[in-house]
Amino acid sequence: MLLTITSTTPPATDLGYLLHKSPFRxxxxxxxxxxxxxxxxxxxxxxxxxxxxxxxxxxxxxxxxRGPSGEGGTLDQYVNDRPYVASSFLSVAIARVLGxxxxxxxxxxxxxxxxxxxxxxxLSVVSVxxxxxxxxRLFEPLGYEVSVVHHQLDEKFPEWxxxxxxxxxxxxxxxxxxxxxxxxxxxxxxxxxxxYWVGDDEVEKxxxxxxxxxxxxPEKEEITKRYLKYRRDLAREALARLVEEEAPNAEAAxxxxxxxxxxxxxxxxxxxxxxxAVVAALKNCGAKRVIDLGCGEGKLIRSLLxxxxxxxxxxxxxxxxxxxxxxxxxxLDRLPARQRERLKLMQGSLTYRDKRLAGFxxxxxxxxxxxxxxxxxxxxxxxxxxxxxPAFVVLTTPNVEYNACFETLPAGKLRHKxxxxxxxxxxxxxxxxxxxxxxxxxxxxxxxxxxxxxxGAPTQMAIFASKN
Ligand code: SAH
Numbered sequence: 001m002l003l004t005i006t007s008t009t010p011p012a013t014d015l016g017y018l019l020h021k022s023p024f025r026x027x028x029x030x031x032x033x034x035x036x037x038x039x040x041x042x043x044x045x046x047x048x049x050x051x052x053x054x055x056x057x058x059x060x061x062x063x064x065x066r067g068p069s070g071e072g073g074t075l076d077q078y079v080n081d082r083p084y085v086a087s088s089f090l091s092v093a094i095a096r097v098l099g100x101x102x103x104x105x106x107x108x109x110x111x112x113x114x115x116x117x118x119x120x121x122x123l124s125v126v127s128v129x130x131x132x133x134x135x136x137r138l139f140e141p142l143g144y145e146v147s148v149v150h151h152q153l154d155e156k157f158p159e160w161x162x163x164x165x166x167x168x169x170x171x172x173x174x175x176x177x178x179x180x181x182x183x184x185x186x187x188x189x190x191x192x193x194x195x196y197w198v199g200d201d202e203v204e205k206x207x208x209x210x211x212x213x214x215x216x217x218p219e220k221e222e223i224t225k226r227y228l229k230y231r232r233d234l235a236r237e238a239l240a241r242l243v244e245e246e247a248p249n250a251e252a253a254x255x256x257x258x259x260x261x262x263x264x265x266x267x268x269x270x271x272x273x274x275x276x277a278v279v280a281a282l283k284n285c286g287a288k289r290v291i292d293l294g295c296g297e298g299k300l301i302r303s304l305l306x307x308x309x310x311x312x313x314x315x316x317x318x319x320x321x322x323x324x325x326x327x328x329x330x331x332l333d334r335l336p337a338r339q340r341e342r343l344k345l346m347q348g349s350l351t352y353r354d355k356r357l358a359g360f361x362x363x364x365x366x367x368x369x370x371x372x373x374x375x376x377x378x379x380x381x382x383x384x385x386x387x388x389x390p391a392f393v394v395l396t397t398p399n400v401e402y403n404a405c406f407e408t409l410p411a412g413k414l415r416h417k418x419x420x421x422x423x424x425x426x427x428x429x430x431x432x433x434x435x436x437x438x439x440x441x442x443x444x445x446x447x448x449x450x451x452x453x454x455x456g457a458p459t460q461m462a463i464f465a466s467k468n
Contacts, residue, residue, distance in 0.1 A: 001054040006120040012048035017109040018176045020100045029097050036093045054093050088188040104177040116173050125165040129192040138186050144172040185209050189226045203238045261416040264406050270449050275303045277448045278394050281463050285392040287362035293350050294368030298326030315345045351379040357388035365395040370419045385439035393464040398422045401455040425456050432462040440467045
């Protein structure tokens, strides 16, 4: 099984930096099912090709088989196609041997990681259930030019007909990590066999690697179903969580956030009041380790850093741009080491389960939920209240009733164009009560900002405390 990747952009040998593999020597890696070798059949300034050769040991496969019995019928036999076709073994090898490149890291030339290059990948051979049409339906929507050679079962006996095997070539202007990711996810989908047991963490894996392209792929249902090997419960969960991609909107949100919403709310100094209320609530809970979810440009983080009560502060946002701004505004590069150690910023989404979100005394979610589509709220609820499960959660969102009090806001308009909804006090209260009941938390709601007798306060805050 052979994968080659060719770059023709001088200096083409930069491919070695991107793959973390020197073009000038052969490297071999033992894997549980055989061996992987990386080498470069050509390495010149104008053209450089890296090869990943997989040597699968079919006998070892049967002897060392792990997982529940009955897994993958073909693996029961010593003679099978696994050494010869690209399959989930190739995906495992990519993750093990080219893991840094797959993750978009380059130690020596990080600036190359985000560069789109004209790249060509050739796979000899892929096993495809669904024919050439399916092959094209998978790769063409991702922008690749696809060339395919279909192989006969046996050249000497044409009457035996065609095999499932194809030689596949993909050409595109892509980032290397995206090319590897597409191959990583889609090869097992083409092959429709997996050598390992499909469990719950496969959903996470698929969503992580599918981030940025799977939710808009026209074949996303078939890809999900096959990737999760027809485990309908898992496929349903994955599809529900894939409904849409928030990142682009979130990116847009942060840039205009300051301008639009802050201008409307400015006369009230609402932002300052909100931060004070949140910090007070956190201190009241005795929280020392706090994670700020949807931290944006780091307004709350600044207040937390100033207060010695908080030992460990983590800010998470889906938007890289927001995190960059936070990094600058908080002057992280110039903080004294002791201060710097208290704070970490990380990119992540609140609607995907993430182990890094667990283990905190308190989580804050300040003016964030209204940026999530209502259809994604259920995913967010589980991520935070079921999986991350901090002892306390402090959450704020606008009170839409109060909008009538903003002179500069036309009637019926929300405070920000990225807001998917703004709730009345009754709607908010229903939602927080439902969460408290479902996930075992106590909750109370509080007004933040100047209160209007009839319409309430501009911001509504909920404080959740875990019952166990
Ligand atoms: N909490 C900050 C920012 C609020 S703006 C403050 O009070 O100033 C909303 C923030 O939520 C934006 O920075 C946006 O990038 C982020 N966001 C939106 N959807 C998200 C998601 N699914 N996961 C993580 N962050 C998200």
